[in-house]
Amino acid sequence: MTNTLTEKILKAHLIEGHMAPGSEIGIRIDQTITQDATGTTAMLLFESMGLDRVRTDVSVSYVDHNMAQFGPENHNDHLYLQSIARKSGIYHSRPGNGICHQVHLERFSTPGATQLGSDSHTPTTGGAGVLSIGAGGLDVAVAMGGGAFYLTTPKVIGIRLTGKLSPWVAAKDVILKVLSILSTRGNVGCVAEYFGEGVASLTIPQRATITNMGAELGVTTSIFPSDEQTEAFLKAQGRQEVYKPLSADPDASYDRIIEVDLGQLEPLTAAPSSPDNIRSIVEVGEIDVHQVLLGSCTNSSYRDLMTVAAILKGKTVHPQVEFGISPGSRQVLNLIARNGALSDLISSGARILENGCGPCIGQGSSPGNGRVSVRTFNRNFKGRSGTREDLVYLVSPEVAAAVALTGKMTDPRKLPELLGIVYPTIEELTTIDINDSFIEKPLSVEEAKTAEVIRPATIVTPPAAPKPPKKLDGVVTLYCGDKITTDHIMPAGSFLKYRSNVPEYAKYVFNCFNEEGKPTLAERALANKDKGIHNIIIAGDSYGQGSSREHAALCPMYLGIRLVIAKAIERIHKANLVNFAIAPAIFDDPADYERISLNDQLVAENFDKALSGSNTVTIKNVTAGFEFKCKLDLTGREREILLAGGKLNHTRQLA
Numbered sequence: 001m002t003n004t005l006t007e008k009i010l011k012a013h014l015i016e017g018h019m020a021p022g023s024e025i026g027i028r029i030d031q032t033i034t035q036d037a038t039g040t041t042a043m044l045l046f047e048s049m050g051l052d053r054v055r056t057d058v059s060v061s062y063v064d065h066n067m068a069q070f071g072p073e074n075h076n077d078h079l080y081l082q083s084i085a086r087k088s089g090i091y092h093s094r095p096g097n098g099i100c101h102q103v104h105l106e107r108f109s110t111p112g113a114t115q116l117g118s119d120s121h122t123p124t125t126g127g128a129g130v131l132s133i134g135a136g137g138l139d140v141a142v143a144m145g146g147g148a149f150y151l152t153t154p155k156v157i158g159i160r161l162t163g164k165l166s167p168w169v170a171a172k173d174v175i176l177k178v179l180s181i182l183s184t185r186g187n188v189g190c191v192a193e194y195f196g197e198g199v200a201s202l203t204i205p206q207r208a209t210i211t212n213m214g215a216e217l218g219v220t221t222s223i224f225p226s227d228e229q230t231e232a233f234l235k236a237q238g239r240q241e242v243y244k245p246l247s248a249d250p251d252a253s254y255d256r257i258i259e260v261d262l263g264q265l266e267p268l269t270a271a272p273s274s275p276d277n278i279r280s281i282v283e284v285g286e287i288d289v290h291q292v293l294l295g296s297c298t299n300s301s302y303r304d305l306m307t308v309a310a311i312l313k314g315k316t317v318h319p320q321v322e323f324g325i326s327p328g329s330r331q332v333l334n335l336i337a338r339n340g341a342l343s344d345l346i347s348s349g350a351r352i353l354e355n356g357c358g359p360c361i362g363q364g365s366s367p368g369n370g371r372v373s374v375r376t377f378n379r380n381f382k383g384r385s386g387t388r389e390d391l392v393y394l395v396s397p398e399v400a401a402a403v404a405l406t407g408k409m410t411d412p413r414k415l416p417e418l419l420g421i422v423y424p425t426i427e428e429l430t431t432i433d434i435n436d437s438f439i440e441k442p443l444s445v446e447e448a449k450t451a452e453v454i455r456p457a458t459i460v461t462p463p464a465a466p467k468p469p470k471k472l473d474g475v476v477t478l479y480c481g482d483k484i485t486t487d488h489i490m491p492a493g494s495f496l497k498y499r500s501n502v503p504e505y506a507k508y509v510f511n512c513f514n515e516e517g518k519p520t521l522a523e524r525a526l527a528n529k530d531k532g533i534h535n536i537i538i539a540g541d542s543y544g545q546g547s548s549r550e551h552a553a554l555c556p557m558y559l560g561i562r563l564v565i566a567k568a569i570e571r572i573h574k575a576n577l578v579n580f581a582i583a584p585a586i587f588d589d590p591a592d593y594e595r596i597s598l599n600d601q602l603v604a605e606n607f608d609k610a611l612s613g614s615n616t617v618t619i620k621n622v623t624a625g626f627e628f629k630c631k632l633d634l635t636g637r638e639r640e641i642l643l644a645g646g647k648l649n650h651t652r653q654l655a
């Protein structure tokens with residue numbers, strides 16, 4: 001029997017179930033990552049499960065998201081994370097060391113391993129042949145404790161790469177092209193596996209750009225083979241001992257094959273405001289741009305920064321443009337500082353921001369009203385930049401550099417003719433001076449016994465989830481459309497500092513829909529909850545896409561949301577809803593979506609019974625006077641979790 005690379009790694013880690021399309025399997029997780037914005041809750045949940053020490057090969061806690069530190073909350077979180085990591089056998093990457101995905105790729109990625117992370121861009125290490133999956137913090141906490149991670153046996157989409165990228169065309173254009181084919185919808189339960197002769201020409205950071213932004217496809221993960229490029233990358237990182245060659249069997253069968261000829265690609269962009277709104281740069285035309293940002297876990301590698309530095313060398317950023325750079329890691333920043341490229345960037349007028357997520361998660365650098373912002377990031381959901389009606393274009397570093405110089409959307413292939421710039425070829429380094437002083441090792445079991453965990457008062461233990469009611473009797477508290485992201489549900493940016501305080505953070509649930517002078521969604525929901533009325537969300541297609549933040553389930557649960565009915569729900573968010581005892585249901589007939597309005601009273605008799613065994617639940621719209629059916633597409637394990645009142649209770653029951 002022949003296997004894809006995905007199947008090989010899954011088989012080697014299978015601990016429960018049978019691998020058959022659509023059936024649930026449990027796999028062993030070798031490595032976990034958490035970051036501060038999701039990790040504080042994950043660690044609190046880890047503690048409340050009574051787990052004391054991780055049982056993975058490697059678990060790393062990163063601080064990279066919440067570094068703005070307006071008020072004491074962020075620093076308090078950092079101190080808690082550092083102390084709990086030390087005690088629990090977890091490595092701790094300190095603030096300033098870089099973005100979790102870039103640092104993990106550099107310092108920990110291990111071909112053939114499984115990795116679970118409380119961040120949707122965890123598949124970045126798929127570029128180095130790791131089967132790397134994003135999940136909610138509670139699922140990661142369970143994996144840290146040695147528990148299985150459950151997923152539906154994925155379908156494997158093969159993406160055959162042929163040819164070679166042309167000058168000025170980048171890895172970013174590959175994933176933008178794939179997004180133009182597959183879009184952000186309809187890929188739940190699939191893995192994107194790259195293969196073909198075009199793979200060999202791509203370096204690991206280039207592959208990591210592709211697997212990173214693969215998260216926007218909504219797939220479970222994306223993965224590349226492990227080959228000479230992987231070996232060279234690991235060797236430069238001083239970690240050649242973890243290298244092993246890995247690939248799919250030559251005649252492996254894929255559920256679907258997509259062909260991408262690298263040589264035929266042109267510079268592309270994801271236009272406002274969805275990562276799958278793909279246009280060519282030529283098509284967008286020379287629109288005015290006022291901000292350019294280089295960075296994020298998608299495009300902040302040594303290669304990316306060097307490329308931009310070489311293009312900008314000796315030139316000045318256009319007077320109309322504010323140009324910011326957030327390097328991916330301390331390693332990258334150090335390398336460009338030592339070889340002088342940093343000086344070229346500074347001389348050109350670039351504003352050097354901290355190594356971390358920064359503007360990508362709305363921590364500053366919000367663009368002005370009506371101003372176009374061009375970013376090398378992976379998400380341009382409306383409002384994510386911190387400006388409500390923002391106009392964000394996602395591009396490659398090459399395009400970003402061209403725009404920074406011209407102040408207009410510019411095809412970088414024009415740079416030789418426009419400004420006499422020669423295409424820079426950046427060679428990957430073969431040796432790197434490694435400095436891991438900002439990755440703290442955990443304490444030994446003996447030392448850990450007496451180590452103190454710092455618990456500042458701004459960190460509030462997450463509330464417990466309730467069991468589902470016998471009869472659901474509620475109102476539609478929110479009626480929303482398609483493509484609602486977890487950024488819409490739980491905004492980040494300046495609200496990030498409340499991640500460790502659910503009652504406080506919950507005030508901002510669906511803040512984007514709140515209108516001045518009117519009660520907020522949180523106020524309406526809490527008022528219903530106080531009266532014993534259940535809150536229900538009605539949504540369209542692709543509900544919950546984007547970030548893995550479990551606060552998008554945890555905070556609504558706190559507000560008394562008991563049911564979400566949508567046309568489709570994305571993978572990570574669906575798991576988070578189940579974990580926090582909010583039932584996810586899908587319209588049996590999508591046309592029923594139109595027949596429901598805000599504030600309608602919806603009743604489901606025997607709601608708990610339906611959750612326990614039925615594939616459908618019948619709901620009566622008392623206000624509009626009709627009945628409709630919803631699908632409960634749940635595994636046996638998910639039903640148990642819902643009935644137990646969430647995953648925390650379920651795990652305790654099993655203990």
Ligand code: MIC
Binds near residue numbers: 037120121546549
């Ligand atoms: C994001 O890119 O949206 C984040 C912030 O990294 C999230 C995690 C979070 O919300 O903390 C993600 O991608 O999962």
Ligand code: SF4
Binds near residue numbers: 065099119357361378
């Ligand atoms: Fe950080 Fe942005 Fe990457 Fe999320 S997508 S991990 S916010 S850099």
